[in-house]
Amino acid sequence: MNPWLRHHVQSAAASVRRLGRAPLALALNIVAVGIALALPLGGFVILENFGALAQRVDADPQLSVFFATDAGKPEIEAVEAELKRAGGVRSLRFVSRGEALRAIRQSEGIGEIVATLKSNPLPDAFVVDLVPGETGAAEQLAAALRAMPKVARVQFDAAWARRVGGLLRLGRLAVGLLAAVLAVGLVAVTFNAVRLQILTRRDEIELAALIGATDAYIRRPFLYQGAALGLLGGLAAVAIILGMAGLLDREVSDVAQAYGSEFRLRLPPLRDWATVLAFSTVIGWAGAYASVSKHLHSVGGE
């Protein structure tokens, strides 16, 4: 094995041994790093789920036209013609009153209530899928439809979709800022953890420098320590989030089921977890690098 590679292996092994020698300090550092990472990570997971919920509205804007119960065929055909003429309409579906009643009878909870009704209270309706991103045109269309005869109600969720989109962007920005601030905090935590290690090995570092060790040689074991601390902290953060998600998942699906939805808590894909671990490892490495550099600077390279 060449000397450089051998020193890498030795440094890595030695730093793991050294970390293991002070298990309490190690555990506290891992918890500190883990919690600091879990905060933005948890925020990210919550936002993604919120986003997934909102996406249906966000990505597929829908417009519903409800007719008055006494609307006849000519009025319905007029609206259909208007919808077919308008731009921005992706698809069009007519839901007759009978159809609507059948659908509602099958749904949980309300079905029994509806069954007791003597007459059908539901109106005929058009459900219109719109092309996303053309809110202005859709609003004009909604206004035009409202003015047509026997149209009781036109429901268009643009404002709501816009608000959700804005909130999501704001949330992502906040989580991003939180992550940036906590990244600085993580560098500080590893900086300090490695500084304590440096202080206990001050004599050895000084001697190594005096007998011709390069800065890279002196840094190496500490860089491994910082990176290991970052990685372990990252794993702790992942464990915290997975644990919390596990606890929340049942509650969430219970609530969703009560609303007749199949919604389940979504977890980020494996690639995102890997990114988190890589990020925390790099942060730990950076904290260690800064710490050793500061020490080397203070003992003087010359």
Add this chain to the structure above:
Amino acid sequence: MIIGLSHVNKRYPGGYEALRDVSFGIDAGEMVFVTGHSGAGKTSLLKLLPGIERATSGTLLINGQNIGALRARAIPYLRRSIGLVFQDQKLLHDRSVFENVMFPLSVTGQPPREAARRARAALDKVGLLEREKARPITLSGGEEQRLCVARAVVNRPSILIADEPTANLDSDSAQEILEIFRAFNQVGVTVLVATHDHALVSRYASRMIVLDHGRLVS
């Protein structure tokens, strides 16, 4: 000439002048004593050679390299060509005698088997081979100093520099240390020893560099 100083001055922040206009040369294979009262500038002089400190002015050549012009990243390689025995020893007390001698070899990246062989050879030369498993704290003053010498020579430097290696030693132990230095000198190592003990070294026929208040007097 393996070491050459020309008009070297060393002034510390605060204005204290440790060395004033010092010039001399040492040939390869020489054994030279640097003497003078304490505070005469011996330690300052010895710290300039491995680049631990830098001269305020003047030029300093080692193995033909101008130390003042050396870049920071070249300094470690300069230090590997010089064996240092420190005034305050700098032994690692959490390691055995053997591991202390192994330390410089790991810094220079010797393969473990070759390093162990060299470390034992160095310990053998200073008569500490049977104490290789001991902790430095259990050694006598003379043994500690011999351990420092073994550590200094284990990387086979061409220059050996010792700062007050006989301080705090009884005269027998001091004599032993100087004999070890002479043995290394006889196999071609250039040896530079600083000491305030003029009487001890006057028995040797070696050249003497005498400093007084930072000036070279002879």
